Amino acid sequence: MTDVLTPVQRRLNMSRIRGKDTEPEMLLRRGLHARGFRFRLHRRDLPGRPDLVFPHFHAVIFVNGCFWHGHDCPMFKLPATRPEFWAAKIGSNRTRDALALESLSKEGWRSLVVWECMLRGPARLPVDEVVSLVIKWLECE
Ligand SMILES: [Zn+2]
Known part of the structure; x- marks a missing residue:
């Protein structure tokens, strides 16, 4: 599922965030939009209500907060x-x-x-780099 992103895979697994329109999500949305990508937001009819939906690629993205989703980081x-x-609480979120x-x-x-920790905090990567990784993933099939 995330094979092309193996170097950062640990920070790219698992699922969704509780709030909407969080700062990391906005950074990613803006970056993808600037690179010409269009997507739907928070589609209720899909499991887990993914943050970004790319119908053309048949792909979805969750931007997960490390606390709410219990990231090992x-x-x-x-x-x-x-x-x-x-x-x-966090255990049930992870389930x-x-x-x-x-x-x-x-x-x-x-x-x-x-x-979240890819885009915020001391271990964050440059937004452009994250956006490039995501685009690579989107286009890999
Ligand atoms: Zn994290």
Whole structure:
């Protein structure tokens, strides 16, 4: 699913974000738009309501917040207060994410997850670089 992006695969797996129109999502949207790509947003009729939908490529992209989706990265830290509540909550988010990816795949969609930490925080990559990786992925089939 994410083979072309192996070097950054760890930060590109899994599923979706809770809020809409987050900063990392906007960065990616603007970058793709500037490079001539057009897409639909948050299509409710698809599993997991993907953030970006490219019907022509039969591909969807989720931009996932590292906290809400429990990314295994330095940006994820369980809160000190009520850690078991948060662990359960984030665990169920991850389960839902995995189910959405599975359903999308069964319906013939390719899915890509771009993690927040690729676009924000100390380990972020230049936006143009992320956009190029995403375009490469979109066009790989
Ligand atoms: Zn992360």
